[in-house]
Amino acid sequence: MISYAIEVNNLKKEFVVKKKNSFLKRNSKKEIFVAVDNISFQVRKGEIFGFLGPNGAGKTTTIKMISTLLRPTSGTAIINGIDCVEKPMEVLKNLGTVLTGERSIYWKLTGRENLEYFAAMNGITGKNAQKKIDYLLKRFNLDKRADETVEKYSTGMKQRVALAKALIADPEILILDEPTSGLDPQSARNLRELILEIKEEGRTILLTTHYMEEADQLSDRIAIIDHGQIIAMDTPYNLKNALNKTNVIVLELKDWNSNTEERIKGIPTVENITSRFDDITQRWEVKIHIANGTNSINDLITNIISSDNKIINFRVEEPTLEDVFINLTGKSLRE
Numbered sequence: 001m002i003s004y005a006i007e008v009n010n011l012k013k014e015f016v017v018k019k020k021n022s023f024l025k026r027n028s029k030k031e032i033f034v035a036v037d038n039i040s041f042q043v044r045k046g047e048i049f050g051f052l053g054p055n056g057a058g059k060t061t062t063i064k065m066i067s068t069l070l071r072p073t074s075g076t077a078i079i080n081g082i083d084c085v086e087k088p089m090e091v092l093k094n095l096g097t098v099l100t101g102e103r104s105i106y107w108k109l110t111g112r113e114n115l116e117y118f119a120a121m122n123g124i125t126g127k128n129a130q131k132k133i134d135y136l137l138k139r140f141n142l143d144k145r146a147d148e149t150v151e152k153y154s155t156g157m158k159q160r161v162a163l164a165k166a167l168i169a170d171p172e173i174l175i176l177d178e179p180t181s182g183l184d185p186q187s188a189r190n191l192r193e194l195i196l197e198i199k200e201e202g203r204t205i206l207l208t209t210h211y212m213e214e215a216d217q218l219s220d221r222i223a224i225i226d227h228g229q230i231i232a233m234d235t236p237y238n239l240k241n242a243l244n245k246t247n248v249i250v251l252e253l254k255d256w257n258s259n260t261e262e263r264i265k266g267i268p269t270v271e272n273i274t275s276r277f278d279d280i281t282q283r284w285e286v287k288i289h290i291a292n293g294t295n296s297i298n299d300l301i302t303n304i305i306s307s308d309n310k311i312i313n314f315r316v317e318e319p320t321l322e323d324v325f326i327n328l329t330g331k332s333l334r335e
């Protein structure tokens, strides 16, 4: 019996990149860039497995290798017991894939025609195809505009057509790359609900995201990826719970500079500091991790006030997956 839907073992992808080190083209050097660096993980049947990481972490490259679109430099990806390199066509029968900014749906065709085309490509024709297409159009709330060309659809509708297309052959496993990227909050919420419904049907879902709330809300387990490596893997609860000895303090300040940051770093219980300037409020939001059960909140506030810095807001937050990432890497997911 096959126990895992997806099994990835020591998967690696290297790209050859040209490094220009001079104005002269002939002096450009070739270098090896490791986009995915020996990663291993298993996805159980029926679970949503989230791949969370910042831009450029290696999420899409991993997904492309699992979807047979890129050949790994080394290592293996096994889908329902089938090797992606040895039997790509067999693997594809088990997979439905939606990649980011995917142009694999045809904008000059209608939503219905797209599904008819992809049904035919999968050998689904006649009444069987019509039944399935009608069902998917209705289910993804596309039925009322099914006969308009896709180019007239909103981004959310296009994404729903791509999802319907991925489900047309009833695959056991769905691979979604940044599924809500570029969607407005309401469309993103609707799509997340759809993803949970699709899981309820017993399908396995591997999804990538750089939105920590999305990973938290949808995933049974999460792998956090940075610079091509998996740096943590567990349930969202366990990942956050591992931080329960840390207080997460968020300050809104009028000013923030490297001198203040260095002084705060000098407080022995301060573990991490990240800061970002909000253009809209024209304030700094500074997140500080400090070890629990100490007097350091006092030290922190005294230190900031003594620098004549105005504290506009102060709050203590429950650790989020963002804090898990900060704790592991010292930087924010958004940097």
Ligand SMILES: Nc1ncnc2c1ncn2[C@@H]1O[C@H](COP(=O)(O)OP(=O)(O)OP(=O)(O)O)[C@@H](O)[C@H]1O
Residues within 6 Å of the ligand: 015, 016, 017, 033, 035, 053, 054, 055, 056, 057, 058, 059, 060, 061, 062, 210
């Ligand atoms: N064909 C390629 N040639 C060279 N470098 C590449 C190629 N494809 C991806 N990379 C690099 O590999 C790294 C990982 O890219 P990847 O697209 O997998 O990241 P990601 O985590 O999906 O991020 P994003 O959300 O920004 O797409 C990046 O630094 C990217 O520039």
